[in-house]
Amino acid sequence: MSIVTDLLAKPGVIAAGEYAYRGDRFSYRGALSEEHARMASIMCRATTMGANMEGRMLEVFQPRNGLSPPRGWVVHGPDYTVCVMANVFCMLDNASGSINNTINFMAQALAKASSDLI
Amino acid sequence: MATLDELMQLPGAMAAFEFRGSGELLEQRIAYPERINESTLDLLAHMCAANMSIATMQARGWEKVTHMKGFYPIQEFTLVGFDWSVVVSGLDRERFKDRGKASLPPFTGVVLANEKADYEAAFATMEKPEPAP
Numbered sequence: 001m002s003i004v005t006d007l008l009a010k011p012g013v014i015a016a017g018e019y020a021y022r023g024d025r026f027s028y029r030g031a032l033s034e035e036h037a038r039m040a041s042i043m044c045r046a047t048t049m050g051a052n053m054e055g056r057m058l059e060v061f062q063p064r065n066g067l068s069p070p071r072g073w074v075v076h077g078p079d080y081t082v083c084v085m086a087n088v089f090c091m092l093d094n095a096s097g098s099i100n101n102t103i104n105f106m107a108q109a110l111a112k113a114s115s116d117l118i
Numbered sequence: 119m120a121t122l123d124e125l126m127q128l129p130g131a132m133a134a135f136e137f138r139g140s141g142e143l144l145e146q147r148i149a150y151p152e153r154i155n156e157s158t159l160d161l162l163a164h165m166c167a168a169n170m171s172i173a174t175m176q177a178r179g180w181e182k183v184t185h186m187k188g189f190y191p192i193q194e195f196t197l198v199g200f201d202w203s204v205v206v207s208g209l210d211r212e213r214f215k216d217r218g219k220a221s222l223p224p225f226t227g228v229v230l231a232n233e234k235a236d237y238e239a240a241f242a243t244m245e246k247p248e249p250a251p
Contacts, residue, residue, distance in 0.1 A: 079188025
């Protein structure tokens with residue numbers, strides 16, 4: 001099974017998808033329209049690129065700091081949380097999902113993902 | 119509002135800090151000064167301020183376009199790094215805005231070692247309501 005399929009089987013996950021770092025492709029499953037999934041993948045990609053730029057800057061500033069290279073990011077809202085690790089995104093319903101389990105699952109499943117953003 | 123000392127009690131806490139909306143570091147606690155110093159926290163605070171602003175803009179736009187509610191306002195932004203994560207919260211500021219206050223408290227942040235990080239505990243600590251006056 002793909003990581004997107006695995007994520008969607010987890011409690012509280014309403015949608016999950018993958019995007020290409022170069023921005024020309026995305027795929028998704030779950031409760032989103034095609035156009036909204038496209039918008040989500042563009043926003044997630046933009047933030048991931050920004051986070052990686054910041055990580056590089058931090059690495060120059062303090063070499064071997066534990067934040068570099070960034071592996072992902074999480075935005076926690078009142079009802080929903082967006083978790084992004086490498087080029088995979090996931091939307092989680094806070095009431096029925098576990099943020100810890102989702103982050104840990106994504107971090108393990110994508111542990112060998114390249115940080116080259118290719 | 120969680121104090122920096124309370125944030126330092128979280129599992130794997132390496133540093134806790136407060137910063138302005140414009141990113142300036144105001145106050146900090148550092149558990150391992152040989153691994154993370156004030157200058158690094160200052161740059162990190164500026165990064166976190168920028169990320170909170172961008173995430174807030176995206177959540178606002180997302181809700182307007184999709185008519186899905188529950189993303190805005192952003193309560194916490196977390197950057198998951200290779201070995202550490204940083205969690206920052208602006209929820210107290212939102213509470214002040216809801217009360218009509220013009221002067222907002224600082225953002226709070228905590229740096230956690232990934233192997234011990236409990237993100238939900240960090241969120242709960244940061245979201246703890248202020249004690250009644």
